[in-house]
Amino acid sequence: MKNDRFLRACRREPVDVTPVWFMRQAGRSQAEYREIRKQYTLIEITHNPELCAEVTILPVKQYDVDAAILFSDIMVPIAPIGLPFDIRAGGPVIETPIRSKADVDKLHDFDMEQDLPYVIQTIQILSKELHVPLIGFSGAPFTLASYMIEGGPSRNHLKTKTMMYEHPDIWFALMDRLEKTIITYLEGQVNAGADALQIFDSWVGALSPFDYETYVLPTMKRIIQGISHLAVPNIHFGVGTGELLPLMKQAGSDVLGVDWRVPLADARKRAGHDVALQGNLDPATLLGPWQEIERRTRVIIDQGIQQPGFIFNLGHGVYPETNGEILRKLAHFVHEYSSNKVRQ
Amino acid sequence: MKNDRFLRACRREPVDVTPVWFMRQAGRSQAEYREIRKQYTLIEITHNPELCAEVTILPVKQYDVDAAILFSDIMVPIAPIGLPFDIRAGGPVIETPIRSKADVDKLHDFDMEQDLPYVIQTIQILSKELHVPLIGFSGAPFTLASYMIEGGPSRNHLKTKTMMYEHPDIWFALMDRLEKTIITYLEGQVNAGADALQIFDSWVGALSPFDYETYVLPTMKRIIQGISHLAVPNIHFGVGTGELLPLMKQAGSDVLGVDWRVPLADARKRAGHDVALQGNLDPATLLGPWQEIERRTRVIIDQGIQQPGFIFNLGHGVYPETNGEILRKLAHFVHEYSSNKVRQ
Numbered sequence: 001m002k003n004d005r006f007l008r009a010c011r012r013e014p015v016d017v018t019p020v021w022f023m024r025q026a027g028r029s030q031a032e033y034r035e036i037r038k039q040y041t042l043i044e045i046t047h048n049p050e051l052c053a054e055v056t057i058l059p060v061k062q063y064d065v066d067a068a069i070l071f072s073d074i075m076v077p078i079a080p081i082g083l084p085f086d087i088r089a090g091g092p093v094i095e096t097p098i099r100s101k102a103d104v105d106k107l108h109d110f111d112m113e114q115d116l117p118y119v120i121q122t123i124q125i126l127s128k129e130l131h132v133p134l135i136g137f138s139g140a141p142f143t144l145a146s147y148m149i150e151g152g153p154s155r156n157h158l159k160t161k162t163m164m165y166e167h168p169d170i171w172f173a174l175m176d177r178l179e180k181t182i183i184t185y186l187e188g189q190v191n192a193g194a195d196a197l198q199i200f201d202s203w204v205g206a207l208s209p210f211d212y213e214t215y216v217l218p219t220m221k222r223i224i225q226g227i228s229h230l231a232v233p234n235i236h237f238g239v240g241t242g243e244l245l246p247l248m249k250q251a252g253s254d255v256l257g258v259d260w261r262v263p264l265a266d267a268r269k270r271a272g273h274d275v276a277l278q279g280n281l282d283p284a285t286l287l288g289p290w291q292e293i294e295r296r297t298r299v300i301i302d303q304g305i306q307q308p309g310f311i312f313n314l315g316h317g318v319y320p321e322t323n324g325e326i327l328r329k330l331a332h333f334v335h336e337y338s339s340n341k342v343r344q
Numbered sequence: 345m346k347n348d349r350f351l352r353a354c355r356r357e358p359v360d361v362t363p364v365w366f367m368r369q370a371g372r373s374q375a376e377y378r379e380i381r382k383q384y385t386l387i388e389i390t391h392n393p394e395l396c397a398e399v400t401i402l403p404v405k406q407y408d409v410d411a412a413i414l415f416s417d418i419m420v421p422i423a424p425i426g427l428p429f430d431i432r433a434g435g436p437v438i439e440t441p442i443r444s445k446a447d448v449d450k451l452h453d454f455d456m457e458q459d460l461p462y463v464i465q466t467i468q469i470l471s472k473e474l475h476v477p478l479i480g481f482s483g484a485p486f487t488l489a490s491y492m493i494e495g496g497p498s499r500n501h502l503k504t505k506t507m508m509y510e511h512p513d514i515w516f517a518l519m520d521r522l523e524k525t526i527i528t529y530l531e532g533q534v535n536a537g538a539d540a541l542q543i544f545d546s547w548v549g550a551l552s553p554f555d556y557e558t559y560v561l562p563t564m565k566r567i568i569q570g571i572s573h574l575a576v577p578n579i580h581f582g583v584g585t586g587e588l589l590p591l592m593k594q595a596g597s598d599v600l601g602v603d604w605r606v607p608l609a610d611a612r613k614r615a616g617h618d619v620a621l622q623g624n625l626d627p628a629t630l631l632g633p634w635q636e637i638e639r640r641t642r643v644i645i646d647q648g649i650q651q652p653g654f655i656f657n658l659g660h661g662v663y664p665e666t667n668g669e670i671l672r673k674l675a676h677f678v679h680e681y682s683s684n685k686v687r688q
Contacts, residue, residue, distance in 0.1 A: 158663065158665065161629075161631070162631045165631070208604040209607055243605045284502055284505040288510055289509060292509045296552075319502065
């Protein structure tokens with residue numbers, strides 16, 4: 001691997017410049033991807049190792065980012081354990097959501113080689129072709145459980161929360177099942193060649209700290225413990241989770257991902273200094289003029305590089321409306337602006 | 345007025361027990377309201393002073409809460425200034441959203457007596473009938489602007505944010521127009537008899553502190569300055585705004601409303617001790633068992649009453665699925681549990 005500054009930052013080691021990558025860097029913001037999507041659905045791409053590797057590599061070539069992330073969807077391991085889903089315009093839709101203990105008991109064990117051989121093959125191709133680290137990933141238990149219980153995206157997660165409060169036995173049975181699935185899925189990706197892992201908890205910001213600590217943290221701790229023997233860095237990311245940072249820190253990941261709502265200096269105060277941070281430009285900013293993007297990026301880098309262990313990213317995924325040229329320019333700016341500033 | 349403990353808490357004066365009311369306490373969680381809605385739309389109710397007063401009073405009688413809030417919708421003053429809207433299942437829909445400076449310039453001046461005489465009449469009825477304070481309210485400029493620009497509810501507020509970044513001239517022209525409208529609307533409610541005011545910024549938690557300070561705070565400051573001569577307390581409420589509390593504090597309101605994501609003790613640290621707090625039970629908790637509601641309520645009250653100036657509320661509006669009996673029980677519990685604890 002030629003460029004390991006992303007991995008060094010994950011480990012809070014000195015870097016030459018601030019590493020940068022973008023959540024959802026492969027996707028509809030790229031003309032080439034939109035062309036491919038005229039012929040293939042998202043799920044068809046993930047089933048096709050050559051094509052999936054191509055889509056994964058594209059933004060690395062075009063934007064000169066310091067990491068690739070496997071092109072996939074957080075729902076991918078959910079179908080093999082027994083909950084088939086469709087990806088529609090508004091997000092994934094599950095026809096038979098989890099409603100009872102029996103529904104949880106019916107879920108299958110997850111087997112990486114049997115269930116997702118094409119993911120293994122994709123990662124194997126990428127390991128040979130990439131000159132930057134490959135990030136494997138999984139959805140986090142709360143976010144996956146919310147899709148599985150609500151049957152799709154939800155604004156208020158009412159069914160999910162009600163299950164937590166009314167039926168903690170069903171909730172924790174589902175958490176246990178997801179814990180095993182997620183650990184096996186992440187292990188499988190590292191065994192195939194992934195150099196780092198990110199766990200996406202996109203919806204967990206809907207919970208109070210009280211509920212996070214009670215219903216989610218124990219499972220997150222066991223997952224991060226369960227992947228610690230893999231010896232690759234892991235990133236724990238959430239949206240709207242500024243208030244949860246002290247608890248997420250307890251879960252034990254190497255890097256905490258933060259969104260644009262919390263200034264990095266505050267995130268550092270809450271998370272402590274013995275964890276790296278990743279973030280946190282509002283991806284909506286990328287739809288505005290370059291001057292506004294640059295102003296905000298300077299503030300983020302100035303705060304981020306106050307100590308080793310900082311990765312520049314967005315606070316959430318790239319919006320489809322984003323111009324890819326802006327992403328290229330931003331990655332370049334992050335490298336250039338930080339080059340004279342980072343602590344060696 | 346027999347019961348003024350809500351107003352005393354707003355002013356950080358000693359109270360006998362912690363005052364409590366619930367955002368959206370009048371609404372679909374009440375069987376009587378659901379009956380009324382079989383005959384009248386929400387907008388028809390707001391146009392009918394006798395009926396609207398009845399709906400406003402109902403939860404005060406049933407739940408024994410310490411304040412009434414005018415039954416209305418944050419969009420009510422938007423139609424008179426020139427943007428007609430429909431209330432549909434997913435929220436308000438505006439047929440001709442704001443897209444240009446010309447669209448802003450076309451907006452009319454707002455005149456309370458001419459435009460909303462039925463709101464004045466409703467408040468006049470309520471002033472006579474209520475034995476608790478009546479809270480008048482308005483949407484805040486960002487939240488109203490988001491509806492006006494997006495044309496309805498939005499997950500990511502992309503059109504709104506893009507207008508802020510690309511066309512600050514249009515954005516600030518709209519902010520100025522909303523500032524005048526909101527001040528006039530709130531004045532009109534107090535002149536008719538409202539005893540307190542709440543400004544709802546339901547969506548502003550989507551902004552980074554950087555953007556809040558640049559695009560929203562100046563207008564919020566002028567609004568709160570503009571209603572200060574009215575000599576009634578005002579509450580500034582947002583959802584997901586824990587990170588914005590230090591800035592919202594600068595806007596100058598008497599009370600800051602906080603949602604369930606931020607523990608009250610943290611909110612106090614960020615907002616300072618010279619402002620009252622209102623909140624912050626997750627309304628989803630009300631769909632769970634009483635034991636869980638009570639556990640969380642104790643924690644909130646224990647933190648809230650550490651100093652004068654605390655009003656118990658939810659962190660957002662009551663969900664329609666909520667059992668009214670639970671709201672009654674909760675109001676009673678807040679009074680009982682706090683009675684031996686509050687500082688005299």
